[in-house]
C-alpha cells in the first residue's frame with residue numbers, strides 16, 4: 001500500500017527524517033512511535049505532501065505521490081490530527097461532508113454517507129448533525145474529526161496523535177472503536193503517537209523513530225521480545241514489558257481443562273484483563289466462557305504468568 005524508500009527531510013543541516021525505508025501492508029494499522037522531535041509528524045506529512053521530501057520516494061498504491069497533484073492526493077487520503085481541525089462555523093454534518101462535497105458527490109449520496117458515518121461513530125444524527133464543534137465534548141469532536149477523514153472512503157488514513165487530547169478513559173474507548181472500525185472497513189492506517197501503550201494496543205506493526213532514524217519496524221510482540229537497541233528498550237519500559245505482553249494475548253489462548261469458582265472471564269478478554277480480574281478477586285483461577293456463555297475450561301494465575309515471561 002505504502003512504500004517509502006530512502007525518505008529524507010533536511011531542515012538547515014539536520015536530517016529530521018533520515019533515509020527511512022518502510023513498507024506498509026494494505027488493510028493494516030501501522031503506528032509510528034517515538035519521542036518528541038523524532039520526526040514522526042514530518043514522516044507522516046510527507047505521505048500526503050504537506051511536507052515535501054528532500055530525498056527519497058513515496059509510492060501509495062504503486063503511484064509516486066510526487067507526480068500527483070497535491071490537492072488531488074490530499075482528497076484521496078484521509079488525515080486526522082490531534083485537535084481535530086474541525087471548521088468551527090460549520091455544523092457536524094457539513095464538517096463530515098467536506099471532502100465528498102469537494103469531490104462533487106451528489107447531495108443525496110453525501111447525506112447518506114454522513115448518516116452512515118455518524119451511526120458508525122455512535123453520534124446520534126438527530127441530536128448532533130446540526131450542532132457546531134464548540135457544542136461537542138472533546139471525545140465527540142475527535143469522532144467527528146475521524147469521521148470527516150474517512151468520509152470519502154479513502155483507502156489510506158493518516159492520523160497524527162488523534163487521541164492526544166482525550167482523557168485516559170475516553171482515549172481507551174476511542175482506540176478500541178478505531179480498531180473495530182478499521183477491521184470492518186479494511187482501511188490502511190498510518191498513525192503517529194508518542195505513547196507506547198497506544199502503539200502496542202493499535203499497531204499491527206510498530207515503527208520506532210529516534211532522531212530522524214527508523215530504529216525498528218516490526219510487530220509489537222517482536223519489539224517487546226527483541227528491542228533493536230537500548231533506546232527501543234527504554235521506550236518500552238522494563239517494568240511495563242510483561243504487562244504489555246499480556247495485552248497482546250487473549251484469555252482464550254490460555255484456557256486449560258478444569259473447573260474454577262466465581263465470575264467467569266470472557267475468552268476474548270486480554271490476558272492483562274484476566275490477570276487484573278484474578279488479582280482483584282483474590283482467586284488463583286477463574287472459569288472461562290465464550291461469547292455465547294458456553295464454558296470452555298479455566299485459566300490460572302500460573303498460566304497467565306507463564307505467558308508474561310520473556311520468550312526464549
Ligand SMILES: Nc1ncnc2c1ncn2[C@@H]1O[C@H](COP(=O)(O)OP(=O)(O)OP(=O)(O)O)[C@@H](O)[C@H]1O
Nearest residue numbers: 011012016034035036037038039040041042043194
Ligand atoms: N518547518 C520546519 N522547519 C524547521 N524545522 C522543523 C520544521 N518542522 C519540523 N522541524 C523540526 O524537525 C524535527 C522533527 O519534528 P516532528 O514534528 O516531525 O517531530 P515529532 O516526532 O512529530 O515530534 P512531536 O511528538 O513533538 O510532535 C523537530 O526537531 C522540529 O523542530
